[in-house]
Amino acid sequence: MPRDSKSTKPAAGKTKRSAVHDVVAREYTIHLHKRVHGVSFKKRAPRAIKEIKAFATKSMGTKDVRLDPQLNKKVWESGIKGVPFRLRVRISRKRNDEDGAKEKLYSYVQAVNVKDPKGLHTTVIEDEDK
Numbered sequence: 001m002p003r004d005s006k007s008t009k010p011a012a013g014k015t016k017r018s019a020v021h022d023v024v025a026r027e028y029t030i031h032l033h034k035r036v037h038g039v040s041f042k043k044r045a046p047r048a049i050k051e052i053k054a055f056a057t058k059s060m061g062t063k064d065v066r067l068d069p070q071l072n073k074k075v076w077e078s079g080i081k082g083v084p085f086r087l088r089v090r091i092s093r094k095r096n097d098e099d100g101a102k103e104k105l106y107s108y109v110q111a112v113n114v115k116d117p118k119g120l121h122t123t124v125i126e127d128e129d130k
Contacts, residue, residue, distance in 0.1 A: 023105075025092040025125040029117045030055055032075075033085040041081035048075050048083045056107045060093045064106035071111040088117040090125060 035051040036044045049072065056065045075083060092108045114120065 023093055023095060025090055026059075027088060027090050027112055027120075027123045027125060028055070028059065029120050029122075030087045030089060031085070032083055032087055036083055043080075044083045045076050045080045052087070052089070052109060056089075056091050056109050060091055060105075060107040062093060062103060062105045062107045064096065064103045066106055066108050068108065068110040071109055074111040086117040088112040088114045088120060092125075 039047045053065045090110045
């Protein structure tokens with residue numbers, strides 16, 4: 001008796017969800033210490049910036065990620081090798097209103113001032129400027 005081969009068709013009802021309708025802001029805690037573990041001292045802060053961008057890309061589903069200058073200062077305030085262990089950030093997914101924009105949405109990452117970001121959960125922020 002022949003075996004049934006696995007179907008290569010996608011399961012019914014499983015469609016790829018578009019992020020176009022979702023203009024949203026969330027607060028995350030990024031554990032930078034584990035992301036820059038093993039990176040040589042002179043490359044830690046630049047790697048941390050790249051890891052923040054990668055985190056925003058993955059969490060918000062946008063290729064265009066823009067960092068707030070204050071976030072950059074927060075990462076670099078202790079020098080190139082003194083990256084903070086954890087960082088609380090607000091990532092906002094916004095519509096791109098520029099004329100020749102490749103992407104419909106972009107993510108804007110800002111630092112949030114908290115005393116100790118350890119143990120804080122992800123929260124959805126109600127944005128006033130939608």
